[in-house]
Structure formats: structure tokens, C-alpha cells
Amino acid sequence: MDWQDFPGWGRKVADWAAEYHGSLRDQPVRAPLTPGATLARLPGSPPETPEPMEAIWQDFHDIVMPGITHWQHPRFFAYFNSNAAPASVLAEYLTATVAPICMLWQTSPSATEMETRMMEWLRDALGLPGGFSGVIQDSASSATLAAVLTMRERALGWEGNRQGLAGQPRLRLYTSAEAHSSVERAIWIAGIGAENLVRIPPQGALRGMDIAALRAAIEADLAAGTRPAGIIACTGATGVGACDDIAAVCALAREFGLYVHVDAAWAGTAMLCEEFRPLWAGVEEADSVVFNPHKWLGAQFDCSAHFVKSPEDLTRTLAIQPEYLKTHGAEGIVNYSEWSIPLGRRFRALKLWFVIRAYGLEGLRGMIRNHVAWTQSLAERLAEVPGFEIVTQPILSLFTFRLAPEGATDPDALTLRLLTEINDDGRIYLTQTKVDGRLVIRFTAGQFCAEKRDFETAFEAVTGIAARLQEESR
Numbered sequence: 001m002d003w004q005d006f007p008g009w010g011r012k013v014a015d016w017a018a019e020y021h022g023s024l025r026d027q028p029v030r031a032p033l034t035p036g037a038t039l040a041r042l043p044g045s046p047p048e049t050p051e052p053m054e055a056i057w058q059d060f061h062d063i064v065m066p067g068i069t070h071w072q073h074p075r076f077f078a079y080f081n082s083n084a085a086p087a088s089v090l091a092e093y094l095t096a097t098v099a100p101i102c103m104l105w106q107t108s109p110s111a112t113e114m115e116t117r118m119m120e121w122l123r124d125a126l127g128l129p130g131g132f133s134g135v136i137q138d139s140a141s142s143a144t145l146a147a148v149l150t151m152r153e154r155a156l157g158w159e160g161n162r163q164g165l166a167g168q169p170r171l172r173l174y175t176s177a178e179a180h181s182s183v184e185r186a187i188w189i190a191g192i193g194a195e196n197l198v199r200i201p202p203q204g205a206l207r208g209m210d211i212a213a214l215r216a217a218i219e220a221d222l223a224a225g226t227r228p229a230g231i232i233a234c235t236g237a238t239g240v241g242a243c244d245d246i247a248a249v250c251a252l253a254r255e256f257g258l259y260v261h262v263d264a265a266w267a268g269t270a271m272l273c274e275e276f277r278p279l280w281a282g283v284e285e286a287d288s289v290v291f292n293p294h295k296w297l298g299a300q301f302d303c304s305a306h307f308v309k310s311p312e313d314l315t316r317t318l319a320i321q322p323e324y325l326k327t328h329g330a331e332g333i334v335n336y337s338e339w340s341i342p343l344g345r346r347f348r349a350l351k352l353w354f355v356i357r358a359y360g361l362e363g364l365r366g367m368i369r370n371h372v373a374w375t376q377s378l379a380e381r382l383a384e385v386p387g388f389e390i391v392t393q394p395i396l397s398l399f400t401f402r403l404a405p406e407g408a409t410d411p412d413a414l415t416l417r418l419l420t421e422i423n424d425d426g427r428i429y430l431t432q433t434k435v436d437g438r439l440v441i442r443f444t445a446g447q448f449c450a451e452k453r454d455f456e457t458a459f460e461a462v463t464g465i466a467a468r469l470q471e472e473s474r
Helices: 006-022 037-041 053-067 086-098 109-126 140-155 181-189 211-223 246-256 267-272 274-280 311-318 349-383 411-425 452-473
Strands: 133-137 171-176 197-200 227-234 259-263 288-291 304-308 388-395 398-403 431-435 438-444
Touching (some): 037 053, 109 133, 109 304, 109 349, 140 227, 140 288, 140 304, 140 311, 181 197, 211 246, 227 246, 267 349, 349 438, 388 438, 398 411, 398 452, 411 431, 411 452
Parallel strands (some): 171 227, 259 288
Antiparallel strands (some): 133 304, 288 304, 398 438
């Protein structure tokens, strides 16, 4: 295939994309395959000679698509959505075509300067103060790792990278028991060790960190001769949407001189709407914040917005400047590779520019408000159905429930069976977690093209299958 053939195939792919998205409601959300089914259909060795695009295209339909779980399905209510709004897809098409590597200002000035402006747009749209600067990371996991590395270096007087960790004071970091697993992984990679991550128990309706327990843990570590380095707080944690009291966390951190990073990977998008900002009240006092436009905003993976109070601390931790990466004769430039763990960087800002302009902040706010309202209505309706228990009330567009009818001997097993039957049914897709040791089903909404009727389908699927299961168990 060459560029002469490309326009025709490009049109074919574009037509297929529109048809695919238009017909998703007719497809089961989760791929109905057994492990190994796709692998068995893929040849064990590559071709020695070129194959026609027609054959590759047909195999894409016959081999690949049957094994795809449809993350863009309007009834994908599992995990958190990873969206691909049409405007974002077009931007990615252009990015893939131009294929710039945006590690330095000089390697693509437009990409660097657009990233600066897009992060300013997002900062202002979220109501964050002007003291925050931003960079686009690949994921919240990378942003959290960068924050943990910065905590480590600050706590060690900027000697960790130079001297290594051998012989250094033992560091301690703190986070909620509800925090994402990426926090623990960051602790591993940073060389701090999982045993030095202190998980604070949750309390209250929002299941935020118990601030008294957090204080006690810090004081106990100081008394034991270890060195507290930082706190990772949550707004909208993955399991049930837990939200820490950011203001209280930051006040305690200032008292002990600790760095605070706020993980708002999913819920941060909702802060476009002023009425939801009490969930992260006090965020302006944090040292860094991350949220993922690729979850709820419409920009597809990967695109994570990382805001920092002190870019100097971040670059002091991550930047390295061999001669071949220096830009001579240009003052006041930003090289975002010095703000990131990878050197190579994609042109992620372009899809933000397309999405924000194509839908407008008010259009995006309307989508978010709809998802929240429809989710809350669904939870209220389920609560009225005999046998259902709403375990955690909606936090934005996330709640959890279980099937625990009166007299049930094993509600966990019944709930797991309900989840399995729902996902095998195919109309919707849900996932599970545990709350205080009890198995629950998560429902979370954030699909860009979801409509109210999709939530009605969710209610029908959940209650209909539950009724059948209860009838069979009698």
C-alpha cells in the first residue's frame, strides 16, 4: 500500500467508522469469546510477501472485531469509560498522519505551544487557580508516578536520583484504602517499597480518609524515625468514587511539610460543572492534580492532564539534558519531555483542541450533568425494587448495589451470579468491587453518546435478570 491508495482506503475506513458507531446498540457490549479464540485464528508466522489490503481488511472484520469489547458502546457501564468523540477521532487521524514526536519545543513548536494553551484552558475550566501549570501525560498512572518521584526527591533533599536510595532515610507515603492500585505501583517503581505506603481507612458517606487516623500515622512514623514524604489524596476513586477531604488533607500536609498529590482521574472532568466542585474543595492547596480527559471528556486514550504548582520541582526530578536534546538560540521555551517520564511524546493536545471547540464547555457540561442525573435516577429506582440494596449512594455517576433478598444465604454468590448473567446477556456491561468485605456491582456512566434510553435498558436488564434468578432459587 502506498499514499496513492490511501485516500480510497481512508474513505472506506471513515464510512465504516460511522456505521460502526451508529450500530453499536445492536451489538453485545462485551466480546462473547473464550480465551485463545482470536490467537488461534492468527497465523503463527508473518507473510514474506505483501498481501492485498482487501484481504487484510476482511480479516479485520472476521478475526479482530468478534473479539472486541465495545468501549464506545452507549451501554458500557463498566470500569470508567474511555471515550472517542468524533472530533477527537479526526484529530487523532491527523496526528497519526503527521506523526510528530513532541519531546522538545524545536521538534514541533506548534505541539508544545498548543499543549501549553490547552492546559491553561482546562485549568481555567475546572476552576483551578492560575498558579497551576500543566502538562499532558499518557495516563494518570504516569502522573502519579511523577508525583511520587517528586515527593521522594524533595524528602531526600534532591539526592535520591544522584546517590540512589541505599543509606537514605526510610520514606513513608500515605493514601486512602480506596486509592487506585497505580499508587502502590508508583511506590514500587520509585524504590520506596510497598511496606512504606500507609493506607488510611475510609469514613463517612464519601469514604474519604479518616483525617485523625492520617495524623496519627504521620506522628507515629516520625516517632519511629522514618521520614514522611507525601500524601496521595483521591477525588472519585475507582472502586466506589471515594472522595477525600482535600482541604483537611492539605492543611495537615502543610503542618508537617508534606507534598500532596490529588488523583481525580475520573471525577476531575465533572469539575467543569461548578456545582460538583465541593467534592474537591481545597484542591487549590494541593501541589499537583491529575485528571483524565480520555475518560469522561471525549478525548480518547491516551490523554491525562497533570497540573503542578511547581514545575521546577517536577523538572528537577525528571529532566536530563544531554547535548543532543538542547535547543540553542531560543529563550523561554518549554520542553515537555522534561516534565514527563518518557522522552518521546505524542501530539495529544490536538484532540483536546478539537473536542473543546467542537462541543464547547457548555455542551460538555450538559453531557456530564445528564450522566449524573440519569445515574442517580437509576439508583433510586433500583432501591425501590425488592431484593436490591444500594450499598454506596451515587457519587457523581457511580454507585454500587447488590442482590440480597430477604432470606438469601449467600448474597455475595447471588450478586456475582447476577453480574455474570448480566454481562453474558450483552445488553449492558458492569464490573464488581468489594465494600467492607461485601461483593457489590459497580455502575458507572460516562459514555459520550449515552442517552436516557440506555439507562432504561440498564434498569430492565438488571431487574429482569435478577427476577429470573430469584425465581429459579425458590
